[in-house]
Amino acid sequence: GQSLEQPSEVTAVEGAIVQINCTYQTSGFYGLSWYQQHDGGAPTFLSYNALDGLEETGRFSSFLSRSDSYGYLLLQELQMKDSASYFCAVRSNFNKFYFGSGTKLNVKP
Amino acid sequence: DGGITQSPKYLFRKEGQNVTLSCEQNLNHDAMYWYRQDPGQGLRLIYYSQIVNDFQKGDIAEGYSVSREKKESFPLTVTSAQKNPTAFYLCASSIQLGDAEQYFGPGTRLTVT
Numbered sequence: 001g002q003s004l005e006q007p008s009e010v011t012a013v014e015g016a017i018v019q020i021n022c023t024y025q026t027s028g029f030y031g032l033s034w035y036q037q038h039d040g041g042a043p044t045f046l047s048y049n050a051l052d053g054l055e056e057t058g059r060f061s062s063f064l065s066r067s068d069s070y071g072y073l074l075l076q077e078l079q080m081k082d083s084a085s086y087f088c089a090v091r092s093n094f095n096k097f098y099f100g101s102g103t104k105l106n107v108k109p
Numbered sequence: 110d111g112g113i114t115q116s117p118k119y120l121f122r123k124e125g126q127n128v129t130l131s132c133e134q135n136l137n138h139d140a141m142y143w144y145r146q147d148p149g150q151g152l153r154l155i156y157y158s159q160i161v162n163d164f165q166k167g168d169i170a171e172g173y174s175v176s177r178e179k180k181e182s183f184p185l186t187v188t189s190a191q192k193n194p195t196a197f198y199l200c201a202s203s204i205q206l207g208d209a210e211q212y213f214g215p216g217t218r219l220t221v222t
Contacts, residue, residue, distance in 0.1 A: 004151070008149075030207075031209060033209050033210075040216075041215065041216075042199065042213035042214060042215050042216060043152070043199070043211075043213045044213070045209070045210045045211065045212070048209035048210065050209075087151055087152070089151075089152075091207065091209060095206045095207030096154060096157075096167070096168075097154070097211070098151075098154075099144075099151030099152040099153070100151050101149065101150050101151045102149075102150075102151055
């Protein structure tokens with residue numbers, strides 16, 4: 001089967017740094033994606049890691065360790081608008097994506 | 110403006126009725142997907158399509174059907190055989206199947222009573 005584990009909720013203050021972890025167990029692994037979803041809205045793509053290491057895109061960075069079946073999303077200089085749910089998703093066999101349950105990030109002033 | 114549209118935003122149906130959810134994209138993407146999202150859960154794949162006139166079952170296809178007669182359109186029918194149809198339904202597309210970046214529509218919240 002496929003399983004992805006993320007913390008259900010994280011709280012941080014404006015301006016801080018927060019890390020959202022994702023561990024996975026899937027039959028077949030080709031890469032790890034991250035999506036942001038505001039309440040009632042559509043998920044939007046943030047990043048994708050196919051190889052080990054850190055990918056940086058502005059205030060957001062994503063990391064992957066294939067040997068540890070682990071990745072994380074790092075958000076720096078948090079802003080109130082970053083309050084949302086964040087999903088990791090694994091690209092598995094047959095080009096299917098499996099999503100985690102999501103981490104709700106609460107940013108406080 | 111390119112994007113994906115889903116309509117309606119909210120849909121209410123009585124148990125035992127089939128209902129069709131619309132999904133249209135003008136991004137010229139080959140691949141399209143339907144996901145279901147339940148409260149506090151991730152997205153689960155219902156059906157996907159690599160190209161026109163082709164589609165495959167995802168992990169929770171029972172009680173659903175789709176068609177892909179045009180590149181731009183991928184409607185989802187929720188049949189009366191679906192045991193628990195109340196959910197948030199998201200349509201997505203990507204340039205080709207397996208691309209990491211999927212573009213999502215705004216979703217349709219279906220309530221069946």
